[in-house]
Amino acid sequence: GDSVTQMEGPVTLSEEAFLTINCTYTATGYPSLFWYVQYPGEGLQLLLKATKADDKGSNKGFEATYRKETTSFHLEKGSVQVSDSAVYFCAHRPGTGGYQKVTFGTGTKLQVIP
Amino acid sequence: GAGVSQTPSNKVTEKGKYVELRCDPISGHTALYWYRQSLGQGPEFLIYFQGTGAADDSGLPNDRFFAVRPEGSVSTLKIQRTERGDSAVYLCASSPGYGNTIYFGEGSWLTVV
Numbered sequence: 004g005d006s007v008t009q010m011e012g013p014v015t016l017s018e019e020a021f022l023t024i025n026c027t028y029t030a031t032g033y034p035s036l037f038w039y040v041q042y043p044g045e046g047l048q049l050l051l052k053a054t055k056a057d058d059k060g061s062n063k064g065f066e067a068t069y070r071k072e073t074t075s076f077h078l079e080k081g082s083v084q085v086s087d088s089a090v091y092f093c094a095h096r097p098g099t100g101g102y103q104k105v106t107f108g109t110g111t112k113l114q115v116i117p
Numbered sequence: 118g119a120g121v122s123q124t125p126s127n128k129v130t131e132k133g134k135y136v137e138l139r140c141d142p143i144s145g146h147t148a149l150y151w152y153r154q155s156l157g158q159g160p161e162f163l164i165y166f167q168g169t170g171a172a173d174d175s176g177l178p179n180d181r182f183f184a185v186r187p188e189g190s191v192s193t194l195k196i197q198r199t200e201r202g203d204s205a206v207y208l209c210a211s212s213p214g215y216g217n218t219i220y221f222g223e224g225s226w227l228t229v230v
Contacts, residue, residue: 007159039221045207046121046223047160092159104173105150105160105219 005009005030009093009108016083016115024078026067026093034095036060036069036076037105041090050091052076083115119143121222123209129228130199138194138225142211149192150219151184152208160208166192199229 004016010025038050038060056071065080076093087107093108122141130136142149148167152160162176169189177183181199186192196203206224 047210047221049218049220052218059168094159104165106153106162109157109159 005034005095005097005106007093007095007106007108009091009111012090012110012112014111014113016113018085018115018117019082020115022078022080022083022087022113024091024093024113026076026078026108027072028076028093028095030074030095030097032097033071034097036067037094037096038065038067038076039080039092039094039107041092041110043089047092083113085115085117088115089111121209121211121220123207123222123225125225126223127226127228129230132200132201132229134197134228136196136199138196138207138209138227140194140209140211140222142190142192142209143220145212145213146220147189147214148212148217148219149186150210150212151192151194152210152221153210154206154224156205163194163207196227199227201226201229204229215220 007028026061034052037052039077040050041047044053051062053060053069056069059068067076089114091108092110094105126137150165151163154160164184165173166186181197184194206226208224210219210221212219
């Protein structure tokens with residue numbers, strides 16, 4: 004069935020370091036892809052999304068490109084800040100079918116130290 | 118309110134008891150979802166409503182779990198004969214409709230002792 008696999012954490016980086024969190028998926032058709040973020044003590048928030056192949060989603064300095072050939076949607080940021088410390092979830096929603104069931108990965112915890 | 122509202126935010130109950138968790142979606146959102154998130158895991162789909170009807174309840178783990186949305190707005194997740202394994206954060210989310218972004222509430226933390 005459909006699934007999302009993302010790199011295990013925790014990931015610890017120094018402030019201003021480059022971030023990559025890998026995400027791959029299995030799905031039929033042409034799914035939409037998402038990154039959600041969960042800051043400490045807060046609910047899940049949509050960070051960015053891409054709805055078709057080669058689309059690039061971006062927000063708050065984060066980017067991810069929908070790569071259908073490698074079934075990947077890796078999250079990147081050129082210079083992380085302490086305030087980026089959170090848990091990041093990769094997710095997808097089927098491109099076919101009559102509803103919007105979103106499947107999440109297990110999450111990657113990012114800790115940014117000053 | 119501006120976002121998805123869930124109550125209670127925390128609930129501790131004894132094994133075997135009945136629990137209800139409430140979700141008030143964003144006004145005007147026709148789609149509503151329940152997810153469950155265990156410690157260290159991603160959210161796991163439980164059930165999806167489009168309007169008043171459950172369009173997909175394939176994620177409900179067993180018949181102790183049931184959810185309703187009688188007027189197409191507020192939803193209640195009901196858990197009978199709770200077990201310790203039911204301890205998790207129960208997340209509600211809503212969306213304006215098909216193909217749109219879904220917005221999550223902060224969750225209801227359920228602890229079964």
